[in-house]
Amino acid sequence: MMQNEIRITAENLNRARAFAKAFHTGEGTGHDWWHIKRVVEQAKLIAQHERNADQLLVQLIGLLHDVPDRKLHSSEDEGQAYLLTWLRSQFDEQQSRRLLQCINEISFKGAGVDDFVSCKEVAIVQDADRLDALGAIGIARAFAYGGKKNRALFDPDIYPEIHLSYEAYKISEGHTINHFYEKLLLLEERMHTETGRQIAHQRTIFMKSFLRQFYNEWGVEWEV
Numbered sequence: 001m002m003q004n005e006i007r008i009t010a011e012n013l014n015r016a017r018a019f020a021k022a023f024h025t026g027e028g029t030g031h032d033w034w035h036i037k038r039v040v041e042q043a044k045l046i047a048q049h050e051r052n053a054d055q056l057l058v059q060l061i062g063l064l065h066d067v068p069d070r071k072l073h074s075s076e077d078e079g080q081a082y083l084l085t086w087l088r089s090q091f092d093e094q095q096s097r098r099l100l101q102c103i104n105e106i107s108f109k110g111a112g113v114d115d116f117v118s119c120k121e122v123a124i125v126q127d128a129d130r131l132d133a134l135g136a137i138g139i140a141r142a143f144a145y146g147g148k149k150n151r152a153l154f155d156p157d158i159y160p161e162i163h164l165s166y167e168a169y170k171i172s173e174g175h176t177i178n179h180f181y182e183k184l185l186l187l188e189e190r191m192h193t194e195t196g197r198q199i200a201h202q203r204t205i206f207m208k209s210f211l212r213q214f215y216n217e218w219g220v221e222w223e224v
């Protein structure tokens with residue numbers, strides 16, 4: 001980590017794990033505890049291939065990355081306050097703010113919004129989180145999310161949009177197939193690490209073949 005070196009202890013990680021597990025268990029939009037566990041494992045694996053990555057920091061950010069997600073709170077501010085309160089119980093004010101900043105950099109903010117990551121550890125967790133939105137599990141999560149939000153599976157008359165701002169991305173209510181074009185198929189290009197890119201490539205090929213089969217069954221000609 002470049003700024004404000006933060007030393008993470010095994011004790012910090014144990015507490016973060018218990019906190020994240022209690023928060024995410026049973027969540028129904030694909031942000032359940034299993035998602036967090038998969039992301040942490042994937043991030044540890046990616047970190048092994050990266051030079052000078054702080055493994056403990058990677059795990060801490062991985063464990064906490066979805067805690068402030070606005071989708072899991074009644075507002076964006078509430079999510080921020082919830083995580084910050086916990087961070088302050090473990091770290092000093094400056095470290096807490098820095099960790100919150102790292103975690104806020106992880107999430108996808110729209111097809112037309114550039115990613116900004118301030119350190120290698122954030123880049124690694126972002127890759128791991130995005131890999132979990134791809135492939136078979138990614139497809140399952142997308143439809144689980146769409147179902148929870150009462151969204152249609154597909155509507156061949158409604159085309160994808162490229163969201164140029166985080167605001168526009170957040171309020172979009174398209175069908176789930178459009179989410180593939182508005183986010184999922186774009187992630188491979190946006191990977192930071194070579195390991196992430198290789199896995200993303202395989203998973204993207206699988207999603208494209210799923211889409212072709214889907215259109216075939218539906219009887220429409222959509223571009224993949």
Ligand code: ADP
Nearest residue numbers: 030106107108129133138141142145146176179
């Ligand atoms: P990030 O992981 O970058 O924070 P999200 O929390 O938005 O992104 O995405 C987490 C999961 O929820 C992903 O698997 C994603 O595909 C799914 N998801 C998010 N928004 C939608 C949507 N509009 N339609 C279908 N799935 C969605």
Ligand code: NI
Nearest residue numbers: 039065066129
């Ligand atoms: Ni996530």
